[in-house]
Amino acid sequence: MKRIKQTIGVMGIYVRDQEEALQFYVGKLGFEVHSDVTNGGYRWLTVHHPDQPDFQLGLFRPQPPTVDQGTAATVDEVVAKGAMPPLVLTVDDCRAAHERFSAAGVEFTQEPVARFGSVDASFRDPSGNGWKLIEARS
Template sequence: MSQGIGVVGLYVRDQDEALEFYVEKLGFRVHTDAQNGSFRWLTVQHPEQPSLQLGLFKPQAPVLDEATAQTMSEVVAKGAMPPLVLNVDDCRAAYERMRARGVEFTQAPEERYGNVDANFRDPSGNGWKMIESRRTQ
């Protein structure tokens, strides 16, 4: 029986660069940073969602063969992966805070469909959509 999702994996080109981005610019916390030969298990978590970790993994063996790892690296760099979604209370305020920390946005906050959203990418090219929901539940 399933207990829920614990880690969502994300391919990155450089784990140290990704770690700095997610911790220093987005405010995530390091959960696990362990080395096993050339494979590094690196996870971070949002401070308000401690049960879910975001794995910052390089596309490499033992998970992938060399050709697949190269292909995945290229796909990530082109921003071709589906965006991740970050829910926020105030999209415009979060946008200003994150821009001040050096996050580069591909779309400034816009109102549409009853929400305010903005888009940014991490240093590896992974897309994020930041959404402030204004819909009543």
């Protein structure tokens, strides 16, 4: 049987406000807009990191048709509490990235800490999604 090539092209997260998320990911973290398309009341909004243009991060609203209104409200609450698994942004210098992001207005929940043979820090986006900023091991 012939092997079929597969890649993950989009990974989505739920955000409370797509404009607010767009300003955060583009304006503060340095991502770029990949797709911004509206179909009826549904907005398909994705961003990508300039160093990784083939992988998109979807900034999606929990809403019909993907979930019903009750579920959408529950998802908003769960995300706001920081209950979703963290995303990981790998950098070559965690302390320098922390400085740059802090200067851009990113609020950290954990300052850079050396442990496990690396350095990491934590922050959350305006919707509550958690991020780990991890220095790549050499």
